[in-house]
Amino acid sequence: MIFGRVKPLDAILRTAEKKSLHRSLGALQLTLLGVGAIIGTGIFVLTSEAAQKAGPGMMISFVIAGAVCAVAALCYSELASMLPVSGSAYTYSYAVMGEMLAWLVGWALVLEYAVAASAVSVGWSGYFVGQLRGWFGIELPTELIAGPFAGGVINLPAVFIALLITGLLIRGTTESARVNAVLVAIKVTALTVFIVLAIPVMKMENFEPFTPMGWAGHNGAGVIGAAASIFFAYVGFDAVSTAAEETKNPQRNVPIGLIGSLAICTVFYMLVAAGAIGSPLGSQPVTSAMGEWLAPGSAGLSARCTELAALGHEPLSCSKEALAHVLREIGYLNFGNLIGLAAFLALPSVILVMIYGQTRMFFVMSRDGLLPEKLSTVHPKWKTPHIITAITGIGVTLAAAFLPVGKLADIANAGTLAAFVAVAICVVVLRRREPNRHRPFRTPALWLVASATVIGCVGLYLSLPFEAQMVLPIWGGVGLLLYFAYGYRASHLGRGLVEVHETDADAPPPPQEVERPFNA
Template sequence: MIFGRVKPLDAILATAEKKSLHRSLGALQLTLLGVGAIIGTGIFVLTAEAAQKAGPGMMISFVIAGAVCAVAALCYSELASMVPVSGSAYTYTYAVMGELLAWMVGWALILEYAVAASAVSVGWSGYFVGQLGGWFGITLPQEIIAGPYAGGIINLPAVVIALLITGLLVVGTSESAKVNAVLVAIKVTALTAFIILSLPVMQMENFEPFMPQGWGDGSGAGVIGAAASIFFAYVGFDAVSTAAEETKNPQRNVPIGLIGSLAICTVFYMLVAAGAIGSPIGSQPVTGADGSWLAPGSTELAQRCAAISAAAAEPLSCSKEALAHVLRQIGYLNVGNLIGLAAFLALPSVILVMIYGQTRMFFVMARDGLLPEKLSTIHPKWKTPHVITIITGLGVTFAAAFLPVGKLADIANAGTLFAFFMVAIAVMRLRKTEPTRRRPFRAPLLFVVAPLTMIGCVVLYWFLPPDAKLVLPGWGAIGLVLYFAYGFRKSHLGRGLVDVPEHTAYEEVDPPVPGTR
């Protein structure tokens, strides 16, 4: 029976110990890993898209998206502290609901991480082009800085950064974490400067009308539609749980990394959003000549932005350097350029964490036999899964070369929301089926928190743009074909190749009697 293939937690832990990654990350590095993944795209790139969808109402959008992530983080923390191995939601689902659903979750997470990395690569490209123009007056041809969606041929800067980050991850996790720490410091400094300069000059009249598109109508517009997109900016926290197997003292450090990074980032998001909305250019959506709403990333919006910018200041919804643009309009031209430089330097940390997360997902799925085991090969010198890192990097590069950032973000969210939904089910079921198992971190009010996570995921998925919603079932269908063509036959669990130890340190067992074994 397919649904009968449930891999015991003890077997998962034993497999991880038999073929494990090097534990080198502490609580601080995990928190920085989470901050590096979370702060970046939502503020530096997707702020303009949120303004186009919700106007000043994006303040509520940040609250909604953050609230869904907060309850999901509690579910993740409990499971990650119980099962400190690579694989995140995939591993948890395998242990609770069986191999088929675990495969579908892992397949959805692959979509999340790969597409997210591609989206941030495209966002970084916009800042790179802006820096060349702002500091050196260099204008690159449209053909090499945008995909076909925007009248170009290939987004060459996005290709370059994706390949560079891939190379860094091949060299090693420890080295990557050190670089990430530096980039996070740059990012936080830039956002702090933005807050200090923008909040004192806020124009409160720019907050009206507060919700020009209402709550949402299923087209992607409105406060909830913006929350569904902004959700992309928060979800980096789950990359922390994928690093559990490379973490020292994971029972303590993983929950700290998850909840700590989410709390820090939420504060920054709210303050920065307020500063952007209150700036002289405001945050009202750009409409067509007939007053109709224009979707972010559409050709119609690009044409309308060009027409408006030719005669007046560029609206926030049109900017590819949202925060730098705001400071320039306030009067801080040089500081605005420096904010753009900070984003240019810091956004690669988000790409790094996203590619890192996907490679670890592939690694653990291959280790379980659901993908070719060659993919889980560890480099003898660098101790990293170099084969799958290279394959992942090439896939990310291809998507970044030709697709727009907004579409990529919404597609990534679809996979993420599905995975979070399954985690909420898994943590509730484990409370019932294995109540005595040691839980270094217990989610408070779990049977309130987990259902809230599930409801929040369903609502945000429903308010994604229609094309983004359709990607997940299509991607899932491809995954099912691959599973039954390969994984179902080659699965270690299906073939009885399961490591089960005599006892495990992760269970609450009676201490041994002195003098016995």
């Protein structure tokens, strides 16, 4: 019975104890980890995407996306406090819903982390190009800075940064650890500066019409469609739960880190969105010469933006460095360039955390025998899982080279939303199955919160563009083929090995550039 392969909770906890990762992260460090993972391309770049889909109504989109994440965070917190182990939703599903569904959830998380890293790489590329233009007046040819969907051939800056971060994670240098801690502060400072400069000069007339595309339009347009895309701006908070095995007093600190990081980022996002909408650029969607709405990431929008740029006008929806562009239009040219510089410097830390998160997912799945154990081999010199990291980096690089940031974000969201639904179901099932088990953190109003999580996630998924919706079932089908071809037979649980061997239990030490900054 495939669905009957449920790994006992106590066995999972014993495996974590054998593995014995160094527990060094506290509540503040976890919150910083969450903020570092969350604040990135979503707010620095996808503000343009949201403006094209919803106009000023993207304010409501941020509220909707944040609300869905909030209820999902409450569900995550209960499970993470009960099961302070690596693997996030994959591990929780293994303990509650069985091996095959756990594999599918883990496979969806792989989609989330890898494609998210690609999206951030493309976002970084936009700011890199903007820095060359803003500081040095250098214009790079479109063919080399955008993929085919955006009117180019290949996004070379995105390829460069994805490969650089992959190499950094393989090497595991201490220097990058200290830098990564500083980058979190740079991102928060940059958003604070933007808010301080943009809010006082808001033009309230820019908020009308507030919902030019309505609530739910064609192909992901409208307030709900924008919420489905801008959901990416919150992706990353679940990376906190993947660090549970390396956390001091996880029963207390994991919930604080999850909810604290989400709350901090939500406040920033609402203020930043208001500043962008109220700027001279406004946030009304770009239309064709015939007045037709153009989908984000489409060749039509790219061509229209090129036409408008030739006329000396670049709307918010066309900008690849939205926040820097807003400040330049307000009149703060140097501050705009500095905001761009901050994003240029800070976004690589998000790529790092996302690739790190996927390598940890692969490691845990390999530890359970569902993937070849060779994949999680630790490099003898650098002490990092170099094979997994290299494979992940190549996949991230290929996606970043050819796809626009909006399409990548929507694909990543599909995987994330599926994992969140699984988490909500796990909390409810486990509460009924083992009501007396110790729960350091209990999700309040569980049935209401879990139901809201499932309904919210399904609603956002159905509001994604059709092609993004289809990626998830296709990806899941590929995952099932892999599972039945290898994982079903090689599974430790299926072979009666409920607990792994001592030699298999020793995970590689987490990449120093992720762990050590938060020890400072």
